[in-house]
Amino acid sequence: MTTITDIAAALGITPSTVSRALxxxxxxxxxxxxxxxxxxxxxxxxxxxxxxxxxxxxxxxVGIVVPRIHREFFSNCIGGAESVLNQAGYNVLICxxxxxxxxEVKALKTLKNYRVAGVLLSHAIESRSGDHVxxxxxxxxxxxxxxxxxxxxxxxxxxxxxxxxxxATLHLIQAGYKRIGTLAGYMSSQAYVERLAGYRLALExxxxxxxxxxxxxxxxxxxxGYEAGLKAIEAGCDxxxxxxxxxxxxxxxxxxxxxxSIPDQxxxxxxxxxxxxxxxxxxxxxxxxxxxxxGQAAARAFLEGSTDxxxxxxxxxxxxxxxxx
Amino acid sequence: MTTITDIAAALGITPSTVSRALxxxxxxxxxxxxxxxxxxxxxxxxxxxxxxxxxxxxxxxVGIVVPRIHREFFSNCIGGAESVLNQAGYNVLICxxxxxxxxEVKALKTLKNYRVAGVLLSHAIESRSGDHVxxxxxxxxxxxxxxxxxxxxxxxxxxxxxxxxxxATLHLIQAGYKRIGTLAGYMSSQAYVERLAGYRLALExxxxxxxxxxxxxxxxxxxxGYEAGLKAIEAGCDxxxxxxxxxxxxxxxxxxxxxxSIPDQxxxxxxxxxxxxxxxxxxxxxxxxxxxxxGQAAARAFLEGSTDxxxxxxxxxxxxxxxxx
DNA sequence: CTGTTAGCGCGTTCAA
DNA sequence: TTGAACGCGCTAACAG
Numbered sequence: 186m187t188t189i190t191d192i193a194a195a196l197g198i199t200p201s202t203v204s205r206a207l208x209x210x211x212x213x214x215x216x217x218x219x220x221x222x223x224x225x226x227x228x229x230x231x232x233x234x235x236x237x238x239x240x241x242x243x244x245x246x247v248g249i250v251v252p253r254i255h256r257e258f259f260s261n262c263i264g265g266a267e268s269v270l271n272q273a274g275y276n277v278l279i280c281x282x283x284x285x286x287x288x289e290v291k292a293l294k295t296l297k298n299y300r301v302a303g304v305l306l307s308h309a310i311e312s313r314s315g316d317h318v319x320x321x322x323x324x325x326x327x328x329x330x331x332x333x334x335x336x337x338x339x340x341x342x343x344x345x346x347x348x349x350x351x352x353a354t355l356h357l358i359q360a361g362y363k364r365i366g367t368l369a370g371y372m373s374s375q376a377y378v379e380r381l382a383g384y385r386l387a388l389e390x391x392x393x394x395x396x397x398x399x400x401x402x403x404x405x406x407x408x409x410g411y412e413a414g415l416k417a418i419e420a421g422c423d424x425x426x427x428x429x430x431x432x433x434x435x436x437x438x439x440x441x442x443x444x445x446s447i448p449d450q451x452x453x454x455x456x457x458x459x460x461x462x463x464x465x466x467x468x469x470x471x472x473x474x475x476x477x478x479x480g481q482a483a484a485r486a487f488l489e490g491s492t493d494x495x496x497x498x499x500x501x502x503x504x505x506x507x508x509x510x
Numbered sequence: 511m512t513t514i515t516d517i518a519a520a521l522g523i524t525p526s527t528v529s530r531a532l533x534x535x536x537x538x539x540x541x542x543x544x545x546x547x548x549x550x551x552x553x554x555x556x557x558x559x560x561x562x563x564x565x566x567x568x569x570x571x572v573g574i575v576v577p578r579i580h581r582e583f584f585s586n587c588i589g590g591a592e593s594v595l596n597q598a599g600y601n602v603l604i605c606x607x608x609x610x611x612x613x614e615v616k617a618l619k620t621l622k623n624y625r626v627a628g629v630l631l632s633h634a635i636e637s638r639s640g641d642h643v644x645x646x647x648x649x650x651x652x653x654x655x656x657x658x659x660x661x662x663x664x665x666x667x668x669x670x671x672x673x674x675x676x677x678a679t680l681h682l683i684q685a686g687y688k689r690i691g692t693l694a695g696y697m698s699s700q701a702y703v704e705r706l707a708g709y710r711l712a713l714e715x716x717x718x719x720x721x722x723x724x725x726x727x728x729x730x731x732x733x734x735g736y737e738a739g740l741k742a743i744e745a746g747c748d749x750x751x752x753x754x755x756x757x758x759x760x761x762x763x764x765x766x767x768x769x770x771s772i773p774d775q776x777x778x779x780x781x782x783x784x785x786x787x788x789x790x791x792x793x794x795x796x797x798x799x800x801x802x803x804x805g806q807a808a809a810r811a812f813l814e815g816s817t818d819x820x821x822x823x824x825x826x827x828x829x830x831x832x833x834x835x
Numbered sequence: 836c837t838g839t840t841a842g843c844g845c846g847t848t849c850a851a
Numbered sequence: 852t853t854g855a856a857c858g859c860g861c862t863a864a865c866a867g
Contacts, residue, residue: 186625188860199838204862214836234623235569236860239560239843246603254592255802257785260585267579267606276620278571279604281592295601298559300511323511434789460582461786464759477580513844524854529846539852561844564859 187228196224207232238300247487248278248296248304250289252332257459258476259307262330265480266305273488275302286311293321301325303487305480308332310374326490330483331476332376340486341494342479346376349472349499350383353454354426356470356501358391360509362424362452366399366417368410368436370428380428380456410435418443424452424507430459433469437506452507456499467505474499512553521549532557563625572812573603573621573629575614577657582784583801584632587655590805591630598813600627611636618646626650628812630805633657635699651815655808656801657701665811666819667804671701674797674824675708678779679751681795681826683716685834687749687777691724691742693735693761695753705753705781735760743768749777749832755784758794762831777832781824792830799824 189203196203198217205213206221224230238244247270251259267277278299280292289309296304303326306318315337318327330342357365367384370377385395399420401413410432417425418439427433433455437447445451447467455462458473479497486495514528521528523542530538531546549555563569572595576584592602603624605617614634621629628651631643640662643652655667682690692709695702710720724745726738735757742750743764752758758780762772770776772792780787783798804822811820 186860189862190860200861201839201863202837204860205837208862212836217836231619231623233564233625233860235560235564235625236843237862239558239564239845239859240861240863242843244560253589255582255585255589257580257582257585260580260582260588263585263604264578264580264606267604268608271605276603276605276624278601279588279592280596280601281589283593294556298556299601300558300560460784461789464786465789466791514846515844525845526847526855527853529844530853533846537852542852558844561859562846564843564861565845565847567859 186233187225187230188233189230192221192224192228192230195228196220242300244300244302245275246278246299246301247275247484248280248292248299248301250280250282250292250296250304250306252282252284252307252309254279254281258331258457258474261476262307262480262483265477265482266484267480269481269484269488273484282309284310286313286317290317290321293318297321297323297325303328305330305483305487308334326487328483328486328491330479332374335375338492340483340491342482342486343494343496344376344474344479345496345498346379347383347386349456349474349501350380350426350428351387352383352499352501353456353470353472354384354387355391356503357424357426357452357454357507358387358393360424360448360452360507362509364399364420364422365393365424365426366396366401366420366422368404368413368425368427368429368432369400369402370405370432371403377428384426404432404435405429407431407435407438411438414439415443418445418451423450425454427453427455430455430457430462430469430471433471433506434461434465437465437467437469448505448507448509452509454501454507458500458502463504470504470507471502472499473502511558512550512555513558514555517546517549517553517555520553521545567625569625569627570600571603571624571626572600572809573605573617573624573626575605575607575617575621575629575631577607577609577632577634579604579606583656583782583799586801587632587805587808590802590807591809592805594806594809594813598809607634609635611638611642615642615646618643622646622648622650628653630655630808630812633659651812653808653811655804657699660700663817665808665816667807667811668819668821669701669799669804670821670823671704672708672711674781674799674826675705675751675753676712677708677824677826678781678795678797679709679712680716681828682749682751682777682779682832683712683718685749685773685777685832687834689724689745689747690718690749690751691721691726691745691747693729693738693750693752693754693757694725694727695730695757696728702753709751729757729760730754732756732760732763736763739764740768743770743776748775750779752778752780755780755782755787755794755796758796758831759786759790762790762792762794773830773832773834777834779826779832783825783827788829795829795832796827797824798827
């Protein structure tokens with residue numbers, strides 16, 4: 186590996202001048218600059234950013250911490266963030282927590298050890314507060330996205346869960362469904378709490394009384410969605426707003442099993458526009474979360490040094506499962 | 511940020527000793543070590559890995575270059591690689607090329623500039639050879655995965671495309687289908703060439719003549735799969751081995767449109783176990799590629815300094831679309 | 836416009 | 852067992 190010292194030696198000048206020339210400083214003769222650049226290319230020089238960063242006390246790396254890299258939602262967030270950060274000259278160091286608090290702590294420490302320029306973080310499900318983050322990261326810029334702790338200072342990028350659920354439920358009401366239940370997820374997670382609130386708000390606006398007996402909590406996966414679907418049928422529901430996609434799929438399983446036709450007899454809207462939702466039969470109406478845009482927004486918040494909370498709208502995508510004739 | 515110098519000062523010893531103590535060197539008194547460790551914790555010391563790496567001329571970062579982070583296949587590869595590398599004390603710096611050759615060159619240069627410990631690379635579709643890699647990376651360890659150039663030295667992790675396609679086609683033959691076509695993808699990509707070879711081999715073994723007129727090339731996406739599906743029906747096919755998942759989906763569209771029942775009248779097997787394949791109706795038989803395992807294998811090859819080519823088997827997952835009664 | 840000097844934080848000589 | 856000195860490669864302050 187050639188260094189600026191090598192180039193300097195070859196040219197009979199000092200490393201400082203080479204450094205300045207390569208940095209595009211105006212305080213270097215045009216002729217010298219050209220000579221340096223030529224020599225650098227000739228010798229295959231590439232700047233050692235590790236040394237550069239150490240000297241400058243700065244870093245061109247942004248850390249991203251997510252529960253699971255390969256989850257559709259998060260990989261899209263990462264993709265969006267990377268595209269923005271890369272354009273701005275940053276690179277991304279990625280850590281996954283596999284939903285473990287301990288791993289989250291470890292990841293944050295690692296990133297701090299690299300003295301990263303900033304951290305984009307979506308919390309592990311095990312994390313119950315943001316205290317550890319403040320303690321580990323200190324003054325390293327932080328942007329939380331999707332799963333955020335409101336008490337933790339700094340920028341936050343979140344989906345508009347409440348409004349989304351509101352729109353989805355309203356859509357079901359307007360389509361003519363009468364008794365609308367909900368698959369409500371886990372109340373330990375802010376996002377699900379908000380979705381339930383949106384659902385409730387829509388009912389309220391329409392003058393429909395809220396009935397806790399058709400709120401099916403802790404139903405996230407296909408199996409629990411299926412069970413909740415059976416209960417909803419039993420309870421006389423003719424529609425469901427589901428806080429997820431896979432649980433909605435389970436509910437559809439239950440409806441098919443009972444020979445209930447979708448969307449004629451029963452309407453359903455899910456959340457999180459997973460790829461499969463458009464491909465199943467009937468295709469599932471869903472609230473799209475725009476993860477790529479969330480990642481971009483998080484990256485931009487970091488670049489701009491924002492400390493605001495940015496709310497990314499959710500988009501209601503109406504497909505067959507709620508298109509009542 | 512506290513440094514080893516701060517700790518040394520607080521303890522009235524020298525940074526050298528602190529460094530040794532923290533590194534677990536045997537050449538330091540047990541008592542001193544404990545004092546250092548206590549003080550370090552007390553002062554919230556975290557090693558500056560940038561400085562450490564610079565000094566050691568080594569790096570604890572492994573670069574990963576993929577076409578698109580958020581593509582299901584690649585995000586799984588990354589997830590697998592990260593889990594293995596993280597366990598071994600490495601972190602991953604991720605770059606996406608968006609299939610552009612220019613971006614691939616830029617990504618490799620960036621990683622070289624970070625003096626990463628190694629690079630795991632899956633080529634952009636635009637790349638036509640591995641010459642640029644050798645030139646940029648020099649002696650930095652390289653592991654290619656999925657999309658590889660055979661002429662490029664170093665470890666390679668690839669799916670067993672030929673064997674997979676062979677198994678898929680054989681399965682269709684054994685299920686009793688008589689005229690089996692194929693959606694063959696792009697012949698500029700090694701993976702598709704191998705899949706076609708496997709398809710052909712299975713026919714050969716069964717004594718079925720290879721018929722180029724029912725090989726539908728350049729059909730990757732749903733739309734082209736649909737068109738090819740129509741042609742296959744026209745050509746009297748009663749089965750298709752498809753080199754992808756989305757093109758198979760398109761073919762199913764065509765079959766449904768024509769009222770041809772799957773799997774009774776027509777069988778189909780796809781490739782790449784995308785999430786949706788299990789969820790559509792009929793569920794799609796498919797060749798699973800194990801991307802998570804490929805990522806793990808790539809990481810392990812790097813850790814072990816292997817230069818072998820490792821072939822990851824593909825798994826035939828039989829679902830409704832080829833389960834002839 | 837260029838050279839000199841110094842040091843980012845750490846780890847590794849060598850000497851004591 | 853510890854300290855002193857040095858340097859990884861780069862950049863920045865200060866001279867000249």
